[in-house]
Amino acid sequence: MNDRFASLQLFIRVARSGSFSAAARAMGMTQPTASRTIAALERQIGAKLLSRSTRAVTLTDAGLDYLARSEAILAALDEADHAARGTGELRGTLRVAMSPSFAIRTVFPRLARFSERHPDLRIEFALSDARHDLIGDSVDVAVRIGILNDSTALARKIGTVRRVLVASPAYLARTGTPRIPSDLAGHAIIVGPAGQGSEAWSFRKEGKTMSIRVQARLVIDLSEAATAAAVAGLGVVSTGAGSVQAEVEQGALVRLLPDWEIGDSDIHTILPAGRAAKASARAFAAFIAAEIREIEMFTI
Numbered sequence: 001m002n003d004r005f006a007s008l009q010l011f012i013r014v015a016r017s018g019s020f021s022a023a024a025r026a027m028g029m030t031q032p033t034a035s036r037t038i039a040a041l042e043r044q045i046g047a048k049l050l051s052r053s054t055r056a057v058t059l060t061d062a063g064l065d066y067l068a069r070s071e072a073i074l075a076a077l078d079e080a081d082h083a084a085r086g087t088g089e090l091r092g093t094l095r096v097a098m099s100p101s102f103a104i105r106t107v108f109p110r111l112a113r114f115s116e117r118h119p120d121l122r123i124e125f126a127l128s129d130a131r132h133d134l135i136g137d138s139v140d141v142a143v144r145i146g147i148l149n150d151s152t153a154l155a156r157k158i159g160t161v162r163r164v165l166v167a168s169p170a171y172l173a174r175t176g177t178p179r180i181p182s183d184l185a186g187h188a189i190i191v192g193p194a195g196q197g198s199e200a201w202s203f204r205k206e207g208k209t210m211s212i213r214v215q216a217r218l219v220i221d222l223s224e225a226a227t228a229a230a231v232a233g234l235g236v237v238s239t240g241a242g243s244v245q246a247e248v249e250q251g252a253l254v255r256l257l258p259d260w261e262i263g264d265s266d267i268h269t270i271l272p273a274g275r276a277a278k279a280s281a282r283a284f285a286a287f288i289a290a291e292i293r294e295i296e297m298f299t300i
Contacts, residue, residue: 007041008070010034014050015067016138018057026138078278090118094280096125097132097142099193101223101243107143107288114287121280129193129222134272141281142270143288145240154271156285159292161240161265166253171233178236178256181212188217188235192226201238203260210260227253238262267292 006027013023014034024034042049049063059067078092098107103125115123126132131149132139145161171188178184181203191214203210217235220226223243230237230244231252247253269285271277 005074007037008074010037011041011049012067012070012074013138014038014057015059015063020057075278078280090121090280090283092278092280093122093124094278094284095138095140096123096284097134097137097139098125098127099129099143099145099223100127101129101227101240102143102145103127104224105242105245106291110291114284118280118283123284134270139272140278141285144268144270146265148268148270154273154277155268156289157266157268158285158289159267161242161267163238163262163265164241164244164248165236165238165256165262166230166244166248167236167256168231168233168253169251171230171235172254174233177254181210181257181260184212184214184236189214190218190220190226190229190235190237191216192220192223192237192239201262203257203262205260240265 010023010027010029013026014020017023017026020034020038021031024031027034029037038050045066047062047066048060049066051058051060081091111123115121126137126139131144132142134142148155167187175187176183178187181201184201200211200213203212218226218229220229223239226237226239227243227247229235231247236256244253248255269288271281271285
């Protein structure tokens with residue numbers, strides 16, 4: 001039974017990642033062992049589940065159906081175990097995706113409360129400002145800030161991040177402090193992940209809207225790095241308030257144009273569509289939602 005259970009887990013990882021080597025690493029085995037395990041599973045079933053080539057691993061029609069049924073079985077087993085314990089305690093592995101900045105500044109300082117309630121739950125964090133493929137990367141729950149592109153994902157809005165404009169005191173001493181949005185034309189602009197692909201920033205004040213074209217001096221695909229660049233005096237950055245809360249409070253960064261609004265970004269918890277959510281994924285999503293409601297770090 002344990003071998004069959006492990007085989008199903010491995011098959012799901014291979015199917016979702018499209019890679020034997022990636023699935024093998026995640027399961028703590030070698031790639032040849034993973035290949036032999038899947039081959040044995042296919043012989044036992046009597047059907048080919050995966051098509052292998054030098055470029056990719058894809059599901060056969062039988063594999064697609066088997067994947068859906070396997071995930072439902074494992075999710076049901078997880079739920080049965082959880083219910084049988086009757087204590088609310090969670091076990092197994094939970095894979096969570098979110099941005100590094102949100103994890104470091106918001107989640108990790110509060111995670112002990114969740115982990116202490118569930119000491120037997122292993123949590124794997126996949127941290128990137130790029131959007132994860134929830135299915136392909138075997139993500140159980142994600143936290144995303146900004147516009148959602150996964151129309152089929154199961155999303156729940158849990159909060160809002162206020163966007164702010166900041167720069168270091170040293171930078172402002174050299175260049176002067178912008179008083180109105182049009183003053184930004186003469187400043188070095190740092191564009192982080194949220195601003196990439198946009199050539200203009202919109203500002204609102206007392207019902208009036210002003211759009212300013214910006215030309216990036218630096219383009220950085222990691223929010224934490226964009227914040228570090230601003231602290232180093234390299235320019236002005238537009239980012240979420242939570243990403244610079246500590247730096248503003250410590251005086252390392254100064255908020256600019258505080259009377260002007262530059263937009264908010266919604267925070268969502270995301271559960272992958274097409275499969276039953278783990279009890280641990282639902283519990284983690286509820287925990288994050290409750291924590292967001294209790295903090296005020298997004299309103300500097």
